Amino acid sequence: MDTIRMLALSDIHEHLQHLSALQPELQAADWVLLLGDLTQFGHRTEAARVLEAFRAENPQILAVPGNLDYPDVAAYLEEEDVSLHRCWRVIGDIGLAGLGASNRTPFGTPMELSESEIYEALAPQVRAIAAARWRIVISHAPPRDTAVDRIRSGGHVGSQSVRRIVEEFKPHLLLCGHIHEARGEDVIGHTRILNPGPFANGGFIRIEAGKDGIGAELRQI
Numbered sequence: 238m239d240t241i242r243m244l245a246l247s248d249i250h251e252h253l254q255h256l257s258a259l260q261p262e263l264q265a266a267d268w269v270l271l272l273g274d275l276t277q278f279g280h281r282t283e284a285a286r287v288l289e290a291f292r293a294e295n296p297q298i299l300a301v302p303g304n305l306d307y308p309d310v311a312a313y314l315e316e317e318d319v320s321l322h323r324c325w326r327v328i329g330d331i332g333l334a335g336l337g338a339s340n341r342t343p344f345g346t347p348m349e350l351s352e353s354e355i356y357e358a359l360a361p362q363v364r365a366i367a368a369a370r371w372r373i374v375i376s377h378a379p380p381r382d383t384a385v386d387r388i389r390s391g392g393h394v395g396s397q398s399v400r401r402i403v404e405e406f407k408p409h410l411l412l413c414g415h416i417h418e419a420r421g422e423d424v425i426g427h428t429r430i431l432n433p434g435p436f437a438n439g440g441f442i443r444i445e446a447g448k449d450g451i452g453a454e455l456r457q458i
Contacts, residue, residue, distance in 0.1 A: 240447035241329050244295075247272035247377070247414025248303065248435035251283055253290050255439050258458045262441070263294040268328065270321075272414040272433075273303030273337050273377030278347065281313035288317065299326065301337030303377045303415065304346040311337060311348070321375050325362040331446050332369025334362035334408075339378040339415055340396040355398040363406045371451040372408040373444070379413040384423040385432035386416050403428050409451050412442060422455060431455060 244259075244266040256263075263269060269291060276283040284306060291298055301322045302311045314320035321335030336359040338348035350358070359376065366372050379386040379395040380403055386395025394416065403411055403425045411430045420434030431453055433440035439458035444451070 239329070240445055241268070241331055242266050243268045243270055243444040245270040245272055245412050245433065245442040245444065246436045246440070247433055248274040248417060249287055250274055250277040250305070250435065250437065251279065251287060252435070252437040253287065255436060255458050256290055256294070258439070259441065260294055262443070262456075263291070266295055266297075268297045268299060269295050270375060270412065271298065271300035272375060272412055273301050274305045274414065275300065275302065276306050276310060278305050278307070279310070280307050281309045284310040284313050288314075288319065299333065299335075301335045301375055301377055302348055303337055304339035304342065304348045306337070307347045323358050323362065325365040327366065327369055330370035331451075332366025332372045333375060334359065334366050334372070335375035336362070337377045340398070342394075352396065352398045355396055356401060359398070359402055360406075363402055363408065367406070371446045372406075374402065374406075374408045374411045376411060376413050378415050379419065379432055380411065380425060380430060383425065383430055384421050385413060385419045385430055387419050388416060389418050400425065403430070410444070410453055412453075420455070429453060
């Protein structure tokens with residue numbers, strides 16, 4: 238099996254100023270994963286600008302919408318055949334299962350789901366990749382009570398259902414975003430959890446999977 242290289246970034250919010258600096262990484266990747274919030278309370282027009290900017294560097298894109306993307310962004314990603322929202326895909330030995338939006342927030346943002354909706358939407362996708370050698374879950378919302386869901390006050394605001402998914406299905410990696418100040422990583426059981434922080438700050442994740450294992454690391458432009 239050849240090594241598959243992926244690049245993941247989150248919370249773009251239409252900020253593309255680091256795109257040129259990331260160009261070598263983007264062009265070297267086999268796939269680029271966008272982990273949600275492509276826009277800042279934007280619609281399909283704004284999402285298209287972001288997607289096309291990344292496609293100009295690498296045509297192999299998969300994405301989920303975030304809670305600050307309006308629902309027509311999710312529809313646009315489906316139309317462009319790049320969606321991982323409520324979807325799963327197998328690329329070589331890697332199984333990817335995804336869900337965008339977020340758990341409920343105090344702010345009533347455009348794409349929020351209840352905890353039961355999150356579990357019911359994501360669990361079937363994760364079951365579908367159970368036979369994959371390496372399993373990656375993409376969730377815009379981080380799992381609850383981890384280093385990557387802590388807001389500045391110290392409170393944890395991630396999704397209980399995303400955590401339940403990790404505990405039940407034990408994927409190798411969970412890639413998330415949403416909580417800008419919680420860039421970092423954590424572990425639940427044997428699952429590594431990584432949040433690259435907002436792209437405006439230059440953070441991203443580099444993933445490599447091959448016959449000897451799967452690895453991921455937080456990187457900074």
